[in-house]
Amino acid sequence: MNFSKEAVVASIKDGLLSFPVTDFDANGKFDADSYRRRLLWLKEYEVSALFVAGGTGEFFNMTIEEYREIVTVAVETIGGHVPIIASAGQSAELAKAHCKAAQEAGADGILLMPPYLTECPQSGIVEYAASVCESTDLSVIYYNRANGYLTVDGVQALADRCPNLVGLKDGKGDMQALNIIIKTLGDxxxxxxxxxxxxxxxxxxxAIGVSTYSSAVFNFVPEMAVKFYRELRQGNRDFVRQATREFFIPFVTLRDTQKGYAVSLIKAGADLVGYPGGNVRAPLTMPSEQERATLEQLIEKARTL
Amino acid sequence: MNFSKEAVVASIKDGLLSFPVTDFDANGKFDADSYRRRLLWLKEYEVSALFVAGGTGEFFNMTIEEYREIVTVAVETIGGHVPIIASAGQSAELAKAHCKAAQEAGADGILLMPPYLTECPQSGIVEYAASVCESTDLSVIYYNRANGYLTVDGVQALADRCPNLVGLKDGKGDMQALNIIIKTLGDxxxxxxxxxxxxxxxxxxxAIGVSTYSSAVFNFVPEMAVKFYRELRQGNRDFVRQATREFFIPFVTLRDTQKGYAVSLIKAGADLVGYPGGNVRAPLTMPSEQERATLEQLIEKARTL
Amino acid sequence: MNFSKEAVVASIKDGLLSFPVTDFDANGKFDADSYRRRLLWLKEYEVSALFVAGGTGEFFNMTIEEYREIVTVAVETIGGHVPIIASAGQSAELAKAHCKAAQEAGADGILLMPPYLTECPQSGIVEYAASVCESTDLSVIYYNRANGYLTVDGVQALADRCPNLVGLKDGKGDMQALNIIIKTLGDxxxxxxxxxxxxxxxxxxxAIGVSTYSSAVFNFVPEMAVKFYRELRQGNRDFVRQATREFFIPFVTLRDTQKGYAVSLIKAGADLVGYPGGNVRAPLTMPSEQERATLEQLIEKARTL
Amino acid sequence: MNFSKEAVVASIKDGLLSFPVTDFDANGKFDADSYRRRLLWLKEYEVSALFVAGGTGEFFNMTIEEYREIVTVAVETIGGHVPIIASAGQSAELAKAHCKAAQEAGADGILLMPPYLTECPQSGIVEYAASVCESTDLSVIYYNRANGYLTVDGVQALADRCPNLVGLKDGKGDMQALNIIIKTLGDxxxxxxxxxxxxxxxxxxxAIGVSTYSSAVFNFVPEMAVKFYRELRQGNRDFVRQATREFFIPFVTLRDTQKGYAVSLIKAGADLVGYPGGNVRAPLTMPSEQERATLEQLIEKARTL
Structure with missing residues (x-):
């Protein structure tokens, strides 16, 4: 751990968040050298925290042994530069193992994902998340999505019980539910x-109090991603509109043609800009040549923004 | 028609929008006197347009004969004060009849609702809406919701084809889809x-360019509703937060206990503040005594804001 | 009314149900002559009841004046041959008007559709449906779908209250909910x-007690539709499997390429077999030439079954 | 492996399937002795296969070390009696590890669960499942549900590629999609x-060709569960109707009051009949005292059937 709880909180309250892809070699194994090169490249851009083995990093597609190695490499490579947040999840027991591994490897915080597969009641999700929070000294951000989605009472109960719960990451985009959470729990x-x-x-x-977000496209158009965040925060609506029209809308349109492309296109984009990270693992699939060509045009466009 | 197209557009670009409930008597028939009294009361508050026989006005629960009378009474009572927008919908043929009746009664614009029941392709929704727009001289706002939900290409096609389409009302709350529409079609x-x-x-x-909205609670806490809109537009985040916490969150919580309460509670609220409008029609149901009591407390709270 | 309640009930307990398309002329107006010709043709095939202005008949796309004429023509043409069931719906008031018109025209029963647009609580749906049942002497079948979907308690309440409620048509395909209804209400x-x-x-x-169903494809492959029903009832699983593989699966695959095609393809099919009924109305859209060609091949296949 | 591929296939084509809960002690750790006692008790009833660490066995709530121990105990206890099928899933890599552990422990087959969390395209799901099938000599049943749901083309591709894919377990209940799969792939x-x-x-x-199913209630009312299956297969519709009305409908009603109760109630039921297995793990929650009392009455009722 290189950063205090206060520093971790500050880093996720203000500033863009980086979620690098995870590098695999030609055999589909974690490629530490390629990953180091990636992190050193992305380090040159202004972000406030690094989330390793996150969603874009295919957390859901790796074993705990791979996870441990990924976090270790990340801390060795850029530990102390910005807070490093590692994921945890799948089941309470495995998530505790993730936390332990992350803490041992020197990570600064945890992004807790929802449970695997099962439907679950609000009180059970709270228990799941609380048991993980209580197992670690690290600060925890809960990723509110899918079958683990908490409404306001659940978030409040979790926050009341766990002092090291410091953040909530929204993965659903339900503005009403999220605004109710924010207006209720506030700071x-x-x-x-x-x-x-x-x-x-x-x-x-x-507008409702979410001052930062995870930028997946930062993986392949980092300059534009950083600029977009800065202009957004400065209230430059013209730039936001232009970048949305010219880059984000066509990108989202391409993304929505195939499930899982929110991750797959990022890896293709990294490859196109000279930082290949191998292929995504099944059940994800890589884009076609034609889709890569479309993506390449979007990268060109991003460079003009 | 008392207002030009330009005036109608201006009225829905800036200023709170009033959607009064429709008054029924003890036998469930339209009560013109009670409705007039309501409109004159609400006229005292600052709104920019009046939507008659809208969703809160139970448009879906009335015959075209009742509709014609309601619009006529509204125009007679406060025509010329602010633009009066009347609904249309259900089928292309009936919606054209609604438009004709509204225009004859002197309304200033149309809020076009989605088709009844059937699933429909984007091109079919465009055709449905365009055929209605082309049947009338009135300015039309399309209500984007349910089975009639248009994505960006559909909205663009409709706007390109129909000069009298002047607005889009969002009824879904999907921020991504709506933002894509707004960033694409702009002004x-x-x-x-x-x-x-x-x-x-x-x-x-x-934040994304929706500068006004329909206020159902304006029906029973008009002062607070008007104040909320004004403070919101002035960027008073403290007031917005306080009113959201103390009034809107508990109201929405009550509303979500029963389907249809987004309308039913409004009618109960109007009754509680001395402007009874009778009961909602089936398939809607009136709140219980206990729910009325909870609502009454919320009204008290609204008066302190 | 040519048939007693008992006869109506018997007709929907056993035997295939016909839902003819509604004929429109080149100007999109109801074409009574074409419709008569269609009904006389379909009369040659063995069905137990005729549903006029049903879903396949674009009930949702017509005014009450058109509806009245359609029902009248149907009764004049084949009244007394099999029970004629006409639709009702949209709002309680309009549905009562549909019932009145249907009864005056000589129909034998009513298929009640869900309310228009609004969300509604179970008790409100029951009230909606009951008020319509109570307004008519005709036997009523409730069409359980969309926003008007009743679960077991609602169906039970409606059946207890309305002696002339004689049937439930499932439009959702939720086997658990439907089986619970059937096992609870039984005969x-x-x-x-x-x-x-x-x-x-x-x-x-x-298998769970639904002994008949509405056949839309009966509109263009009536022989095969009748044979499928007969073989199904006789337990001929080989034929059912073959017809499903060779006709229904490719048809459903084509149908699912575009919203609304469950109706549109039927009208195209009727045209292809020499009984054109004009185009569907917006928001529905007619199939493309290529889709028609695919449909034509399926018709050829059906003739070999 | 005690059973050939043919024997495994035969066991899942005919006969009830047992999915025992997994026993945890007071500290929430796997309790091998209690689990052995359970398996020996359930062995007395006629089932055709035993699925260990399945959904009811909280597969999603355990580490691979626990999983290995559970499968080992099951094989030691009743191996050779009926085929023992163990689960696999979460990610391709972890699922391969599950398969390896299951094969080493002597299991006879694999039930492959969907991937964790991520959205995935059909071709990616096929790749996920195929890579797991290809990693093992065991016969595999694919559990078709949630984000890993395959439609007919995906199931066909997987079956064509993997000779050891022997079964498909439906977890969605979509009769149209399932029937299309069955009519297409047949035997x-x-x-x-x-x-x-x-x-x-x-x-x-x-009726559509699914000749067996997993019985969770077999865990606490085994006699009735076995009888229900037998009477169903013999076409005794009266018994099926009675048992559905008197036991399954009230049970499902109770189950649907809380997410996750499809598993939680089973564990409570096992406890009520003298075979306690400890509490479910978070994110699941145990039923309240009142819910247990309701469940106890249902058990009494089951014994009279």
Whole structure:
């Protein structure tokens, strides 16, 4: 751990968040060298925290042994530069193991994902998340999505019980439910926008109190991603509109042609800009040549913004 | 028609929108006297347009004969004060009849609802809406919801084809889809927030370019509703937060206990503040005594805001 | 009314149900002559009841004046041959008007559709349906679908209250909910399968007590539709499997390429077999030439079954 | 492995399937002794296969180390009696590890669950499942549900590619999609009904070719569960109707009051009949005292059937 709880909180309250893809080699194994090169490249751009083995990093597609190695490499490579947040999830027991591994590897915080597969009641989700929070000294951000989606009472109960719960990442984009949470819990938590390609609703997020978000496209158009965040925060609506029209809308349109492309296109984009990270793992699939060509045009466009 | 197209557009680009309930007597028939009294009362408050026989006015629960009478009474009572927008919908043929009746009664614009029951392709929805627009001289706002929901290409096609389409009312609250529409069509249309109890996401709406919304609670707490809109537009986040916490969140919580309460509670509220409008018609149901008591407390709270 | 309540009930408990398309002329107006010709043609095939102005007949796309004429023509043409059931719906008031018109025109029963647009609580749906049942002497079948979907308690309440409620048509295909209704209400009601292209789940329907269903494809491949029903009832699983594989699966696949095609393809099919009924009305759209060609091949296939 | 592929296939084509809960002690750890006692008790009843660490066995709530121990205990205890099928899933890599552990422990087959969390395209799901099938000598049943739901083309592709794919377990209850799969693939696969409390739609399943299903209630009312299956297969509709009315409908009603109760109530039921297995793990929650009392009455009722 290189950063205090306060520093972790500050980092997710203000500033763009980086979610790098995870590098695989030609055999589909984690490629530490390629991953180091990626992190050092992205380090040159202004972000406030690094989320390793997150959704864009295919957390759901890796074993705990791979996870441990990924977090270790990340901390070795850029630990101390900005807070490093590692994921946890799948089941309470496995999530505790993730936390332990992350803490041992020197990570600064945890992004807790929902449980695997099962339907679950609000009180059970709270228990799941609380048991994980209580197992670790690290600060925890809860990723509110899918079968683990908490409404306001659940978020309040979790926050009341766990002092090290510091943030809530929204993965659903339900403005009513999210606004009710924010207006009720206020400054108790930091709020992170986390729908796929979060820039597409960044203005709405910001208006209700979500001051930052995860940028997946930062993986392949980092300059534009950083600029978009800065102009958004400065209230430059013209730039936001232009970038949305010229880059984010066509990107989201391409993304929505195939399930899982919110991740797959990012890996293709990284490859196109000279930082290949191998192929995504099944059940994800790589884009076609034609889709890559479309993406390449979008990258060209992003460079003009 | 008392207002030009330009005046109608201006009225839905800036200023709160009133959607009065429709008054029924003890036998469930339209009560013109009671309705006149309501309109004259609400006229005292600052709104920019009046939507008669809208969703809150139970448009879906009336025959065209009743509709004609309601619009006629509204125009007679406060025509010329602010633009009067009347609904249309159900089928292309009936919607054209609604438009004709509204125009004959002196209304200033049309709010076009989705088709009844059937699933429909985007091109079919465009054809449905365009055929209605082309049948009338009135300015039309399309209510984008349910089976008639248009995505960006559909909205664009409709706007390109129909010069008298002047606005889009959102009834879904999908921020990504709505933002894509707004960033693409820009000033071609005016955008109106129209999810139930729209104040609950008014900040998010405003941030992406939806400068006004329909206020159902204006029916029973008009002063607070007007104040909320004004403070929102002036960027008073403290007031917005306080009113959201103390009034809108508990109201929405009560509303979500029963389907249809987005309308039913409004009628109960109007009754509680001395402007009874009778009962809602089936398939809607009136709140219980206990729910009325909860609502009464909320009204008390609204008066302190 | 040519048939007693008992005869109506018997007709929907056993035997295929015909839902003819509604004929429109080149100007999109109801074409009575073409419609008569259609009914006389279909009369040659063995069905147990005729549903006029039903879903396939674009009930949702017509005014009450058109509706009255359609029902009148149907009764004049084949009244007394089999029970004629006419639709009602949209709002309680309009549905009562539909019932009155149907009864005056000589129809034998009513198929009650859900309310227009609004969300509604179970008790409100019951009130909606009961008020319509109570307004008419005709036997009523409730079409359980969309926003008007009743679960078991609602169906029970409606059946207890309305002696002239004789049937429930399922439009959702939720086997658990439907089975609970059937196992609970048993012989109190007749059950009709009513998902689009109901043959695709006819075996499952039959197994839980749904002994008949609406056949839309009867409009253009009546021989095969009648044979399918007969073989299904006789337990000929080989034929059911073959017809499902060779006709219904490719048909459903084509149908699912575009919203609304459950109706549109039927009208195209009627045209292809020499009984044109004009185009569907917006918001529905007619199939493309290529889709027509595919449909033509399926018709050829049906003739070999 | 005690059974050949043919024997595994035969066991899932005919006969009830047992999915025992997994026993946890007071500290929430796997309790091997209690689990052995359970398996020996359930062995006395006539089932055709035993699924260990399945959905009812909280597969989603355990680490791979626990999983290995559970499968090992099951094989040691009743291996060779009926085929033992163990689960696999979460990610391709982890699922391969599950398969390896199951094969080493002596299991006879694999039930492959969907991937964790991510959205995925059909071709990616096929790749996920195929890579797991190809990693093992065991016969595999694919559990078709949630984000891993395959439509007919995906199931066909998977079956064509993997000779050891022997079955498809349905976890969605979509009769149209399932019937299309069965009518298309026919005898290539065995089909298993797997919605929660599958008895509630067992008649419909059977009618389209799903000849068996997983019985969760077998865990606490084994005699009735076995009788229900036998009477169903013998076409005794009166018994099926009575048991559905008197036991399964009230059970499903109780189950639907809380998410996750499809599993939680089973564990409570096992406890009530003298075979306690400890509490479910978070994110599941145990029923309240009142719910237990209701469940106890249902058990009494089951004993009279």
């Amino acid at each position: 108790r938590l930091a709020y992170v926008g986390g729908v796929p390609t979060a820039e597409i609703i960044a203005e709405a997020y910001l | 071609r249309l005016a955008y109106v927030g129209g999810v139930p109890t729209a104040e609950i996401i008014a900040e998010a709406y405003l | 109190r009601l007749a059950y009709v399968g009513g998902v689009p292209t109901a043959e695709i789940i006819a075996e499952a329907y039959l | 290539r696969l065995a089909y298993v009904g797997g919605v929660p409390t599958a008895e509630i739609i067992a008649e419909a399943y059977l």
